[in-house]
Amino acid sequence: MAKQFSRFDYFKSRHIPELTVLQAALSDFSYDRHAHEEYAFGVTLAGRQDFFSGGQFHRSPPGNIILFNPEQVHDGHPGGDSALGYVMIYVPSAHLEALFADAAGCERAGSFRCGETLIEDPELRRAILDLTNLVTHRWGTRIDQEHVLCRMATRLVQRAGNYEPVGRLSRPDALLLRARDYILAHLEDDVSLDDISQAAHLSKYHFLRLFRQQFGITPHQYVLNRRINAARRLLAAGAAPNQVAFRYGFTDLSHFNRRFKRIYGMTPLQYQRSVTP
Structure with missing residues:
Protein backbone atom coordinates (compact mmCIF):
# COMPACT_ATOMS: atom_id res chain seq x y z
CA MET A 1 0.00 0.00 0.00
CA ALA A 2 1.39 3.42 -0.97
CA LYS A 3 2.43 5.68 1.86
CA GLN A 4 -0.07 8.47 2.54
CA PHE A 5 1.30 11.98 3.07
CA SER A 6 0.54 15.68 2.95
CA ARG A 7 2.96 18.60 2.88
CA PHE A 8 2.18 22.30 2.70
CA ASP A 9 4.92 24.95 2.58
CA TYR A 10 4.00 28.64 2.58
CA PHE A 11 6.35 31.45 1.54
CA LYS A 12 5.59 35.13 2.02
CA SER A 13 7.05 37.65 -0.38
CA ARG A 14 9.70 39.87 1.19
CA HIS A 15 8.68 42.71 -1.13
CA ILE A 16 4.92 42.66 -1.83
CA PRO A 17 2.75 42.74 1.31
CA GLU A 18 0.48 39.72 1.77
CA LEU A 19 1.54 38.00 -1.46
CA THR A 20 1.97 34.34 -0.51
CA VAL A 21 3.08 31.20 -2.34
CA LEU A 22 1.99 27.69 -1.42
CA GLN A 23 3.95 24.61 -2.49
CA ALA A 24 1.88 21.50 -1.81
CA ALA A 25 2.36 17.75 -2.20
CA LEU A 26 -0.39 15.43 -1.03
CA SER A 27 -1.98 12.05 -1.50
CA ASP A 28 -4.51 11.79 1.33
CA PHE A 29 -5.93 15.26 1.89
CA SER A 30 -9.16 16.88 0.70
CA TYR A 31 -10.00 20.57 1.07
CA ASP A 32 -13.43 21.53 2.37
CA ARG A 33 -15.31 24.03 0.23
CA HIS A 34 -13.94 27.48 0.92
CA ALA A 35 -13.08 30.80 -0.76
CA HIS A 36 -10.11 33.16 -0.57
CA GLU A 37 -10.25 36.93 -0.34
CA GLU A 38 -7.37 37.14 -2.83
CA TYR A 39 -6.87 36.02 -6.41
CA ALA A 40 -5.36 32.52 -6.47
CA ALA A 46 2.30 16.33 -10.78
CA GLY A 47 -0.65 13.99 -10.52
CA ARG A 48 -4.15 15.35 -11.10
CA GLN A 49 -5.98 18.06 -9.20
CA ASP A 50 -9.75 17.50 -8.95
CA PHE A 51 -12.05 20.19 -7.61
CA PHE A 52 -15.57 21.60 -7.74
CA SER A 53 -16.13 25.30 -8.44
CA GLY A 54 -18.64 27.49 -10.24
CA GLY A 55 -21.18 24.72 -10.54
CA GLN A 56 -18.73 22.45 -12.37
CA PHE A 57 -16.35 19.62 -11.57
CA HIS A 58 -12.84 20.20 -12.93
CA ARG A 59 -9.81 17.97 -13.49
CA SER A 60 -6.42 19.64 -13.81
CA PRO A 61 -3.54 17.54 -15.23
CA PRO A 62 0.13 18.59 -14.98
CA GLY A 63 0.84 21.90 -16.70
CA ASN A 64 -2.67 23.27 -16.35
CA ILE A 65 -3.45 26.54 -14.60
CA ILE A 66 -6.15 26.94 -11.97
CA LEU A 67 -7.45 30.44 -11.32
CA PHE A 68 -9.84 31.44 -8.55
CA ASN A 69 -11.23 34.97 -8.40
CA PRO A 70 -11.69 36.51 -4.94
CA GLU A 71 -14.59 34.89 -3.07
CA GLN A 72 -14.87 32.04 -5.61
CA VAL A 73 -15.90 28.92 -3.69
CA HIS A 74 -14.01 25.70 -4.41
CA ASP A 75 -12.73 22.49 -2.86
CA GLY A 76 -9.92 20.17 -4.00
CA HIS A 77 -8.25 16.80 -3.70
CA PRO A 78 -5.85 14.50 -5.58
CA GLY A 79 -7.40 12.72 -8.53
CA GLY A 80 -6.49 9.25 -9.76
CA ASP A 81 -3.86 7.07 -8.12
CA SER A 82 -0.88 9.46 -8.20
CA ALA A 83 0.14 11.97 -5.57
CA LEU A 84 -0.73 15.58 -6.32
CA GLY A 85 1.88 18.34 -6.50
CA TYR A 86 1.07 21.96 -7.23
CA VAL A 87 1.91 25.59 -6.50
CA MET A 88 -0.54 28.37 -5.75
CA ILE A 89 0.04 32.12 -5.50
CA TYR A 90 -2.34 34.26 -3.46
CA VAL A 91 -2.41 37.90 -4.59
CA PRO A 92 -4.51 40.59 -2.88
CA SER A 93 -6.77 42.50 -5.28
CA ALA A 94 -5.06 45.80 -4.48
CA HIS A 95 -1.85 44.60 -6.16
CA LEU A 96 -3.62 43.78 -9.44
CA GLU A 97 -6.20 46.53 -9.93
CA ALA A 98 -3.91 49.05 -11.62
CA LEU A 99 -2.29 46.29 -13.69
CA GLY A 115 -14.25 33.96 -16.62
CA GLU A 116 -12.01 30.88 -16.82
CA THR A 117 -11.16 28.56 -13.95
CA LEU A 118 -9.10 25.90 -15.74
CA ILE A 119 -6.65 27.36 -18.27
CA GLU A 120 -4.09 26.00 -20.73
CA ASP A 121 -1.71 28.84 -21.50
CA PRO A 122 2.10 28.39 -21.61
CA GLU A 123 2.79 32.12 -21.33
CA LEU A 124 0.67 32.55 -18.22
CA ARG A 125 2.02 29.32 -16.71
CA ARG A 126 5.59 30.52 -17.21
CA ALA A 127 4.80 33.82 -15.45
CA ILE A 128 3.19 32.06 -12.47
CA LEU A 129 6.18 29.75 -12.09
CA ASP A 130 8.60 32.67 -12.48
CA LEU A 131 6.89 34.52 -9.63
CA THR A 132 6.86 31.33 -7.56
CA ASN A 133 10.64 31.04 -7.96
CA LEU A 134 11.25 34.69 -7.12
CA VAL A 135 9.32 34.36 -3.86
CA THR A 136 10.39 30.90 -2.72
CA HIS A 137 14.08 31.45 -3.49
CA ARG A 138 14.01 35.06 -2.25
CA TRP A 139 15.36 36.31 -5.57
CA GLY A 140 15.15 39.76 -7.09
CA THR A 141 13.71 43.04 -5.88
CA ARG A 142 10.16 44.32 -5.47
CA ILE A 143 9.92 45.68 -8.99
CA ASP A 144 11.01 42.27 -10.37
CA GLN A 145 8.05 40.64 -8.64
CA GLU A 146 5.70 43.45 -9.69
CA HIS A 147 6.84 42.99 -13.28
CA VAL A 148 5.80 39.32 -13.25
CA LEU A 149 2.42 40.29 -11.77
CA CYS A 150 2.10 42.72 -14.67
CA ARG A 151 2.80 39.89 -17.14
CA MET A 152 0.12 37.76 -15.48
CA ALA A 153 -2.47 40.55 -15.47
CA THR A 154 -1.75 41.47 -19.09
CA ARG A 155 -2.07 37.89 -20.27
CA LEU A 156 -5.42 37.42 -18.52
CA VAL A 157 -6.80 40.61 -20.05
CA GLN A 158 -5.52 39.51 -23.46
CA ARG A 159 -7.29 36.17 -23.09
CA ALA A 160 -10.50 38.02 -22.24
CA GLY A 161 -10.18 40.03 -25.46
CA ASN A 162 -9.97 43.38 -23.68
CA TYR A 163 -6.30 44.21 -24.19
CA GLU A 164 -5.48 47.68 -25.54
CA PRO A 165 -1.95 48.16 -26.89
CA VAL A 166 -0.23 51.38 -25.89
CA GLY A 167 0.72 54.00 -28.46
CA ARG A 168 3.32 56.73 -28.10
CA LEU A 169 3.04 60.30 -26.89
CA SER A 170 4.27 63.03 -29.20
CA ARG A 171 5.83 65.18 -26.47
CA PRO A 172 7.66 64.69 -23.16
CA ASP A 173 5.56 64.80 -20.02
CA ALA A 174 6.95 66.71 -17.04
CA LEU A 175 5.40 64.27 -14.57
CA LEU A 176 7.08 61.32 -16.23
CA LEU A 177 10.41 63.12 -16.22
CA ARG A 178 9.90 63.49 -12.48
CA ALA A 179 9.39 59.72 -12.29
CA ARG A 180 12.55 59.17 -14.32
CA ASP A 181 14.54 61.42 -12.00
CA TYR A 182 13.23 59.53 -8.98
CA ILE A 183 14.35 56.22 -10.49
CA LEU A 184 17.82 57.57 -11.23
CA ALA A 185 18.15 58.85 -7.67
CA HIS A 186 17.16 55.48 -6.17
CA LEU A 187 18.90 52.90 -8.34
CA GLU A 188 20.41 51.22 -5.28
CA ASP A 189 17.09 51.12 -3.39
CA ASP A 190 14.30 48.53 -3.51
CA VAL A 191 11.82 50.84 -5.26
CA SER A 192 8.24 49.88 -6.07
CA LEU A 193 5.72 51.02 -8.68
CA ASP A 194 3.87 52.84 -5.90
CA ASP A 195 7.03 54.75 -4.96
CA ILE A 196 7.68 55.86 -8.54
CA SER A 197 4.07 56.77 -9.38
CA GLN A 198 3.78 58.81 -6.17
CA ALA A 199 6.97 60.66 -7.05
CA ALA A 200 5.34 61.55 -10.37
CA HIS A 201 2.08 62.57 -8.65
CA LEU A 202 0.15 60.05 -10.74
CA SER A 203 -2.12 57.15 -9.89
CA LYS A 204 -0.43 53.82 -10.54
CA TYR A 205 -2.86 53.17 -13.40
CA HIS A 206 -2.08 56.45 -15.20
CA PHE A 207 1.62 56.13 -14.44
CA LEU A 208 1.87 52.67 -16.06
CA ARG A 209 0.00 53.81 -19.17
CA LEU A 210 1.90 57.06 -19.64
CA PHE A 211 5.34 55.64 -18.84
CA ARG A 212 5.14 53.01 -21.56
CA GLN A 213 3.81 55.60 -23.99
CA GLN A 214 6.63 58.01 -23.23
CA PHE A 215 9.62 55.68 -22.91
CA GLY A 216 8.55 52.67 -24.98
CA ILE A 217 9.36 50.17 -22.23
CA THR A 218 7.84 49.20 -18.89
CA PRO A 219 9.06 50.79 -15.63
CA HIS A 220 10.63 47.45 -14.68
CA GLN A 221 12.60 47.32 -17.93
CA TYR A 222 13.65 50.93 -17.46
CA VAL A 223 14.87 50.40 -13.89
CA LEU A 224 16.74 47.24 -14.88
CA ASN A 225 18.38 48.95 -17.84
CA ARG A 226 19.47 51.91 -15.74
CA ARG A 227 20.90 49.59 -13.07
CA ILE A 228 22.87 47.70 -15.71
CA ASN A 229 24.22 50.95 -17.14
CA ALA A 230 25.27 52.16 -13.68
CA ALA A 231 26.89 48.79 -13.01
CA ARG A 232 28.82 49.03 -16.27
CA ARG A 233 30.40 52.30 -15.16
CA LEU A 234 31.52 50.76 -11.87
CA LEU A 235 32.96 47.76 -13.68
CA ALA A 236 34.95 50.07 -15.95
CA ALA A 237 36.28 51.78 -12.81
CA TYR A 248 22.26 47.23 -7.61
CA GLY A 249 19.88 44.62 -6.23
CA PHE A 250 20.80 41.53 -8.24
CA THR A 251 20.26 38.34 -6.26
CA ASP A 252 23.60 36.81 -7.12
CA LEU A 253 26.38 36.99 -9.69
CA SER A 254 24.71 34.53 -12.08
CA HIS A 255 21.56 36.69 -12.18
CA PHE A 256 23.69 39.77 -12.82
CA ASN A 257 25.63 37.90 -15.54
CA ARG A 258 22.44 36.92 -17.39
CA ARG A 259 20.95 40.39 -17.31
CA PHE A 260 24.20 42.13 -18.27
CA LYS A 261 24.87 39.78 -21.17
CA ARG A 262 21.42 40.41 -22.67
CA ILE A 263 22.33 44.07 -23.09
CA TYR A 264 26.11 44.02 -23.70
CA GLY A 265 26.62 40.58 -25.23
CA MET A 266 29.19 39.46 -22.66
CA THR A 267 29.44 38.84 -18.93
CA PRO A 268 30.37 41.66 -16.54
CA LEU A 269 33.83 40.16 -16.00
CA GLN A 270 34.42 39.82 -19.75
CA TYR A 271 33.34 43.43 -20.21
CA GLN A 272 35.60 44.60 -17.41
CA ARG A 273 38.60 42.82 -18.87
CA SER A 274 37.91 44.30 -22.29
CA VAL A 275 37.77 47.92 -21.13
CA THR A 276 40.44 48.03 -18.44
CA PRO A 277 44.23 47.91 -19.05
Whole structure:
Protein backbone atom coordinates (compact mmCIF):
# COMPACT_ATOMS: atom_id res chain seq x y z
CA MET A 1 0.00 0.00 0.00
CA ALA A 2 1.39 3.42 -0.97
CA LYS A 3 2.43 5.68 1.86
CA GLN A 4 -0.07 8.47 2.54
CA PHE A 5 1.30 11.98 3.07
CA SER A 6 0.54 15.68 2.95
CA ARG A 7 2.96 18.60 2.88
CA PHE A 8 2.18 22.30 2.70
CA ASP A 9 4.92 24.95 2.58
CA TYR A 10 4.00 28.64 2.58
CA PHE A 11 6.35 31.45 1.54
CA LYS A 12 5.59 35.13 2.02
CA SER A 13 7.05 37.65 -0.38
CA ARG A 14 9.70 39.87 1.19
CA HIS A 15 8.68 42.71 -1.13
CA ILE A 16 4.92 42.66 -1.83
CA PRO A 17 2.75 42.74 1.31
CA GLU A 18 0.48 39.72 1.77
CA LEU A 19 1.54 38.00 -1.46
CA THR A 20 1.97 34.34 -0.51
CA VAL A 21 3.08 31.20 -2.34
CA LEU A 22 1.99 27.69 -1.42
CA GLN A 23 3.95 24.61 -2.49
CA ALA A 24 1.88 21.50 -1.81
CA ALA A 25 2.36 17.75 -2.20
CA LEU A 26 -0.39 15.43 -1.03
CA SER A 27 -1.98 12.05 -1.50
CA ASP A 28 -4.51 11.79 1.33
CA PHE A 29 -5.93 15.26 1.89
CA SER A 30 -9.16 16.88 0.70
CA TYR A 31 -10.00 20.57 1.07
CA ASP A 32 -13.43 21.53 2.37
CA ARG A 33 -15.31 24.03 0.23
CA HIS A 34 -13.94 27.48 0.92
CA ALA A 35 -13.08 30.80 -0.76
CA HIS A 36 -10.11 33.16 -0.57
CA GLU A 37 -10.25 36.93 -0.34
CA GLU A 38 -7.37 37.14 -2.83
CA TYR A 39 -6.87 36.02 -6.41
CA ALA A 40 -5.36 32.52 -6.47
CA PHE A 41 -3.15 31.43 -9.39
CA GLY A 42 -2.08 27.79 -9.39
CA VAL A 43 -0.18 25.36 -11.59
CA THR A 44 -0.56 21.59 -11.30
CA LEU A 45 2.93 20.06 -11.33
CA ALA A 46 2.30 16.33 -10.78
CA GLY A 47 -0.65 13.99 -10.52
CA ARG A 48 -4.15 15.35 -11.10
CA GLN A 49 -5.98 18.06 -9.20
CA ASP A 50 -9.75 17.50 -8.95
CA PHE A 51 -12.05 20.19 -7.61
CA PHE A 52 -15.57 21.60 -7.74
CA SER A 53 -16.13 25.30 -8.44
CA GLY A 54 -18.64 27.49 -10.24
CA GLY A 55 -21.18 24.72 -10.54
CA GLN A 56 -18.73 22.45 -12.37
CA PHE A 57 -16.35 19.62 -11.57
CA HIS A 58 -12.84 20.20 -12.93
CA ARG A 59 -9.81 17.97 -13.49
CA SER A 60 -6.42 19.64 -13.81
CA PRO A 61 -3.54 17.54 -15.23
CA PRO A 62 0.13 18.59 -14.98
CA GLY A 63 0.84 21.90 -16.70
CA ASN A 64 -2.67 23.27 -16.35
CA ILE A 65 -3.45 26.54 -14.60
CA ILE A 66 -6.15 26.94 -11.97
CA LEU A 67 -7.45 30.44 -11.32
CA PHE A 68 -9.84 31.44 -8.55
CA ASN A 69 -11.23 34.97 -8.40
CA PRO A 70 -11.69 36.51 -4.94
CA GLU A 71 -14.59 34.89 -3.07
CA GLN A 72 -14.87 32.04 -5.61
CA VAL A 73 -15.90 28.92 -3.69
CA HIS A 74 -14.01 25.70 -4.41
CA ASP A 75 -12.73 22.49 -2.86
CA GLY A 76 -9.92 20.17 -4.00
CA HIS A 77 -8.25 16.80 -3.70
CA PRO A 78 -5.85 14.50 -5.58
CA GLY A 79 -7.40 12.72 -8.53
CA GLY A 80 -6.49 9.25 -9.76
CA ASP A 81 -3.86 7.07 -8.12
CA SER A 82 -0.88 9.46 -8.20
CA ALA A 83 0.14 11.97 -5.57
CA LEU A 84 -0.73 15.58 -6.32
CA GLY A 85 1.88 18.34 -6.50
CA TYR A 86 1.07 21.96 -7.23
CA VAL A 87 1.91 25.59 -6.50
CA MET A 88 -0.54 28.37 -5.75
CA ILE A 89 0.04 32.12 -5.50
CA TYR A 90 -2.34 34.26 -3.46
CA VAL A 91 -2.41 37.90 -4.59
CA PRO A 92 -4.51 40.59 -2.88
CA SER A 93 -6.77 42.50 -5.28
CA ALA A 94 -5.06 45.80 -4.48
CA HIS A 95 -1.85 44.60 -6.16
CA LEU A 96 -3.62 43.78 -9.44
CA GLU A 97 -6.20 46.53 -9.93
CA ALA A 98 -3.91 49.05 -11.62
CA LEU A 99 -2.29 46.29 -13.69
CA PHE A 100 -5.63 45.04 -15.02
CA ALA A 101 -6.70 48.62 -15.76
CA ASP A 102 -3.43 49.35 -17.55
CA ALA A 103 -3.68 46.25 -19.74
CA ALA A 104 -7.31 47.02 -20.67
CA GLY A 105 -6.74 50.74 -21.16
CA CYS A 106 -9.66 51.51 -18.88
CA GLU A 107 -9.49 52.48 -15.23
CA ARG A 108 -12.80 50.73 -14.53
CA ALA A 109 -11.17 47.43 -15.54
CA GLY A 110 -9.38 47.33 -12.20
CA SER A 111 -12.22 45.15 -10.92
CA PHE A 112 -11.49 42.54 -13.62
CA ARG A 113 -12.64 38.99 -12.93
CA CYS A 114 -11.51 36.05 -15.03
CA GLY A 115 -14.25 33.96 -16.62
CA GLU A 116 -12.01 30.88 -16.82
CA THR A 117 -11.16 28.56 -13.95
CA LEU A 118 -9.10 25.90 -15.74
CA ILE A 119 -6.65 27.36 -18.27
CA GLU A 120 -4.09 26.00 -20.73
CA ASP A 121 -1.71 28.84 -21.50
CA PRO A 122 2.10 28.39 -21.61
CA GLU A 123 2.79 32.12 -21.33
CA LEU A 124 0.67 32.55 -18.22
CA ARG A 125 2.02 29.32 -16.71
CA ARG A 126 5.59 30.52 -17.21
CA ALA A 127 4.80 33.82 -15.45
CA ILE A 128 3.19 32.06 -12.47
CA LEU A 129 6.18 29.75 -12.09
CA ASP A 130 8.60 32.67 -12.48
CA LEU A 131 6.89 34.52 -9.63
CA THR A 132 6.86 31.33 -7.56
CA ASN A 133 10.64 31.04 -7.96
CA LEU A 134 11.25 34.69 -7.12
CA VAL A 135 9.32 34.36 -3.86
CA THR A 136 10.39 30.90 -2.72
CA HIS A 137 14.08 31.45 -3.49
CA ARG A 138 14.01 35.06 -2.25
CA TRP A 139 15.36 36.31 -5.57
CA GLY A 140 15.15 39.76 -7.09
CA THR A 141 13.71 43.04 -5.88
CA ARG A 142 10.16 44.32 -5.47
CA ILE A 143 9.92 45.68 -8.99
CA ASP A 144 11.01 42.27 -10.37
CA GLN A 145 8.05 40.64 -8.64
CA GLU A 146 5.70 43.45 -9.69
CA HIS A 147 6.84 42.99 -13.28
CA VAL A 148 5.80 39.32 -13.25
CA LEU A 149 2.42 40.29 -11.77
CA CYS A 150 2.10 42.72 -14.67
CA ARG A 151 2.80 39.89 -17.14
CA MET A 152 0.12 37.76 -15.48
CA ALA A 153 -2.47 40.55 -15.47
CA THR A 154 -1.75 41.47 -19.09
CA ARG A 155 -2.07 37.89 -20.27
CA LEU A 156 -5.42 37.42 -18.52
CA VAL A 157 -6.80 40.61 -20.05
CA GLN A 158 -5.52 39.51 -23.46
CA ARG A 159 -7.29 36.17 -23.09
CA ALA A 160 -10.50 38.02 -22.24
CA GLY A 161 -10.18 40.03 -25.46
CA ASN A 162 -9.97 43.38 -23.68
CA TYR A 163 -6.30 44.21 -24.19
CA GLU A 164 -5.48 47.68 -25.54
CA PRO A 165 -1.95 48.16 -26.89
CA VAL A 166 -0.23 51.38 -25.89
CA GLY A 167 0.72 54.00 -28.46
CA ARG A 168 3.32 56.73 -28.10
CA LEU A 169 3.04 60.30 -26.89
CA SER A 170 4.27 63.03 -29.20
CA ARG A 171 5.83 65.18 -26.47
CA PRO A 172 7.66 64.69 -23.16
CA ASP A 173 5.56 64.80 -20.02
CA ALA A 174 6.95 66.71 -17.04
CA LEU A 175 5.40 64.27 -14.57
CA LEU A 176 7.08 61.32 -16.23
CA LEU A 177 10.41 63.12 -16.22
CA ARG A 178 9.90 63.49 -12.48
CA ALA A 179 9.39 59.72 -12.29
CA ARG A 180 12.55 59.17 -14.32
CA ASP A 181 14.54 61.42 -12.00
CA TYR A 182 13.23 59.53 -8.98
CA ILE A 183 14.35 56.22 -10.49
CA LEU A 184 17.82 57.57 -11.23
CA ALA A 185 18.15 58.85 -7.67
CA HIS A 186 17.16 55.48 -6.17
CA LEU A 187 18.90 52.90 -8.34
CA GLU A 188 20.41 51.22 -5.28
CA ASP A 189 17.09 51.12 -3.39
CA ASP A 190 14.30 48.53 -3.51
CA VAL A 191 11.82 50.84 -5.26
CA SER A 192 8.24 49.88 -6.07
CA LEU A 193 5.72 51.02 -8.68
CA ASP A 194 3.87 52.84 -5.90
CA ASP A 195 7.03 54.75 -4.96
CA ILE A 196 7.68 55.86 -8.54
CA SER A 197 4.07 56.77 -9.38
CA GLN A 198 3.78 58.81 -6.17
CA ALA A 199 6.97 60.66 -7.05
CA ALA A 200 5.34 61.55 -10.37
CA HIS A 201 2.08 62.57 -8.65
CA LEU A 202 0.15 60.05 -10.74
CA SER A 203 -2.12 57.15 -9.89
CA LYS A 204 -0.43 53.82 -10.54
CA TYR A 205 -2.86 53.17 -13.40
CA HIS A 206 -2.08 56.45 -15.20
CA PHE A 207 1.62 56.13 -14.44
CA LEU A 208 1.87 52.67 -16.06
CA ARG A 209 0.00 53.81 -19.17
CA LEU A 210 1.90 57.06 -19.64
CA PHE A 211 5.34 55.64 -18.84
CA ARG A 212 5.14 53.01 -21.56
CA GLN A 213 3.81 55.60 -23.99
CA GLN A 214 6.63 58.01 -23.23
CA PHE A 215 9.62 55.68 -22.91
CA GLY A 216 8.55 52.67 -24.98
CA ILE A 217 9.36 50.17 -22.23
CA THR A 218 7.84 49.20 -18.89
CA PRO A 219 9.06 50.79 -15.63
CA HIS A 220 10.63 47.45 -14.68
CA GLN A 221 12.60 47.32 -17.93
CA TYR A 222 13.65 50.93 -17.46
CA VAL A 223 14.87 50.40 -13.89
CA LEU A 224 16.74 47.24 -14.88
CA ASN A 225 18.38 48.95 -17.84
CA ARG A 226 19.47 51.91 -15.74
CA ARG A 227 20.90 49.59 -13.07
CA ILE A 228 22.87 47.70 -15.71
CA ASN A 229 24.22 50.95 -17.14
CA ALA A 230 25.27 52.16 -13.68
CA ALA A 231 26.89 48.79 -13.01
CA ARG A 232 28.82 49.03 -16.27
CA ARG A 233 30.40 52.30 -15.16
CA LEU A 234 31.52 50.76 -11.87
CA LEU A 235 32.96 47.76 -13.68
CA ALA A 236 34.95 50.07 -15.95
CA ALA A 237 36.28 51.78 -12.81
CA GLY A 238 37.55 48.43 -11.50
CA ALA A 239 34.84 47.40 -9.00
CA ALA A 240 34.46 43.66 -8.39
CA PRO A 241 31.49 42.18 -10.31
CA ASN A 242 29.99 40.51 -7.23
CA GLN A 243 30.07 43.79 -5.29
CA VAL A 244 28.45 45.61 -8.20
CA ALA A 245 25.75 42.93 -8.46
CA PHE A 246 24.66 43.26 -4.83
CA ARG A 247 24.89 47.05 -4.88
CA TYR A 248 22.26 47.23 -7.61
CA GLY A 249 19.88 44.62 -6.23
CA PHE A 250 20.80 41.53 -8.24
CA THR A 251 20.26 38.34 -6.26
CA ASP A 252 23.60 36.81 -7.12
CA LEU A 253 26.38 36.99 -9.69
CA SER A 254 24.71 34.53 -12.08
CA HIS A 255 21.56 36.69 -12.18
CA PHE A 256 23.69 39.77 -12.82
CA ASN A 257 25.63 37.90 -15.54
CA ARG A 258 22.44 36.92 -17.39
CA ARG A 259 20.95 40.39 -17.31
CA PHE A 260 24.20 42.13 -18.27
CA LYS A 261 24.87 39.78 -21.17
CA ARG A 262 21.42 40.41 -22.67
CA ILE A 263 22.33 44.07 -23.09
CA TYR A 264 26.11 44.02 -23.70
CA GLY A 265 26.62 40.58 -25.23
CA MET A 266 29.19 39.46 -22.66
CA THR A 267 29.44 38.84 -18.93
CA PRO A 268 30.37 41.66 -16.54
CA LEU A 269 33.83 40.16 -16.00
CA GLN A 270 34.42 39.82 -19.75
CA TYR A 271 33.34 43.43 -20.21
CA GLN A 272 35.60 44.60 -17.41
CA ARG A 273 38.60 42.82 -18.87
CA SER A 274 37.91 44.30 -22.29
CA VAL A 275 37.77 47.92 -21.13
CA THR A 276 40.44 48.03 -18.44
CA PRO A 277 44.23 47.91 -19.05
